[in-house]
Amino acid sequence: MALISLARMFTDNPDRRYIMFGGKGGLGKTTFSAATAYHLARKGHKVLVFSVDPQASLSDIFQRDIFGKGPVEIMPGLFAQEIDADRRIKAYQQEIRQKIFDMYGFDKIPDEIEHYIQAAAAEPAMEESAIFDAVVDIVVAGGYDYYIYDLVPLGHALYYLSMASVYDEWIERITKLREEMREYEEMAARIKRGTEIEEDKILAELQYIRSRISTSSKILTDAQKTAFFFVLVPEEMILLDTQKAAELFRKFHVPLSGYIVNRVLPADLAQQHIPAYLRNRLEMQGTYLDKIRGLFGDEVLAYVPEFERDVTGLGMIERMATEMFGGDGR
Secondary structure (H helix, E strand, O other): OOOHHHHHHOOOOOOOOOOOOOOOOOOOHHHHHHHHHHHHHOOOOEEEEEEEOOOOOOOHHOOOOOOOOOOOEEEEEEEEEEEHHHHHHHHHHHHHHHHHHHHOOOOOHHHHHHHHHHHHHOOHHHHHHHHHHHHHHHHOOOOOEEEEEEEEHHHHHHHHHHHHHHHHHHHHHHHHHHHHHHHHHHHHHOOOOOOOHHHHHHHHHHHHHHEEEHHHHHHOOOOOOEEEEEOOOOOHHHHHHOOOOHHHHHHHHOEEEEEEOOOOOHHHHHHOOOHHHHHHHHHHHHHHHHHHHHHHHHHHHEEEEEEOOOOOOOHHHHHHHHHHHHOOOO
8 A cells, every 4th residue: 555655755855865764673664674775776776775783684684694794785776784783893992902002102002901992892882882883984985875774673773863962972072171181281292392292183083083973963863864764563552652752753853754554454354254363453453543544644654564474585575665665666
C-alpha cells in the first residue's frame, strides 16, 4: 500500500541527501534503509547506506560480508558499510599514543597513561563514541549523492544525536582552558628566550575536532538537508513509544519527515477463511491503524505489508522498494 507521498518526499526535496530511519529494534529500519538505497541507486544516484548499530544486519540483508570492510559496492551506484567499532577503538588508542609522542616528545608512553588508555577503551561509551566519530568521517569525506543511516534503536539514537552538542560544549571548555594555559606557556617561553611552545598544536587539534563535530551536527538538524523517518508497526506499545520518541527528537531539533508503518496485514484477509488467531490479529491491527491515522494523518507516508519471508537479497529488496515507493521500485 504505497503512498505517492513517500516517493515525492525525495523528488520534491532534492537537497535532502541525508536519510535516517529510526524506531525501536526489530521493526524494519535496516530493511527500509536498504530498500531506499536500492530505489535511489536505480534512479541513477550514488548512494551509501551504512549502519551505526553494533548488531548490524546489512550483511544479512544484502547477503554479502561487508562488516569492517569500508564501503562495499552492492550494485551500480549502491554502496553499503558496517562500521567495526573495535577496530576504530584500537585506532583511537594508537592515535592518542602518537599525539602524546608528538606533543611531549616522550620516548615511551608512561605506564600510568598507558593504563588509562587501555581502561578508557573498555568503557561502554567508547564504542558509541567510536561509531559516532566514524559517522563524522563518512559525512565529512563526501563523495555520495545520498547518505542513508541505519540507526540504532531509539534510546541509543538519542544518545548519538545528543553527542554532538555534548562534545561541542566539552571541547569549548577544554579550548578555553588551553588558551589560558597558553598564556603561561608563552611567558615561560620568553623566559627561556624563544623556546618553541607546543600549545598551538593542541589548540589546532581541538579546533579540528570541533569543526568535524559541527559539520555533522549541522547536517543532522538541517531540515533542508536531512529527512528523518520513524518506523512503527500497528501495536499499542510501539505506538506509545514512537509518540514519546518523536517528542524527544523534536527537542534535539531533528527534522521529522514522516512515519512509515510496517508489517500491515492485507485487509482482504478478512474476507477469507482464516484461523481465529489471525482474524483477531487483523482486527487488532485495524484498531491501531485507525489510531495511527488519527494521530499522524498525512505524516504517514507509506503502509508496507507483512511479507511471507525475510527481506534478504536484491530480489526481495526490490519488492520492498516497490511497496515503499510504488511502481517498479524505481
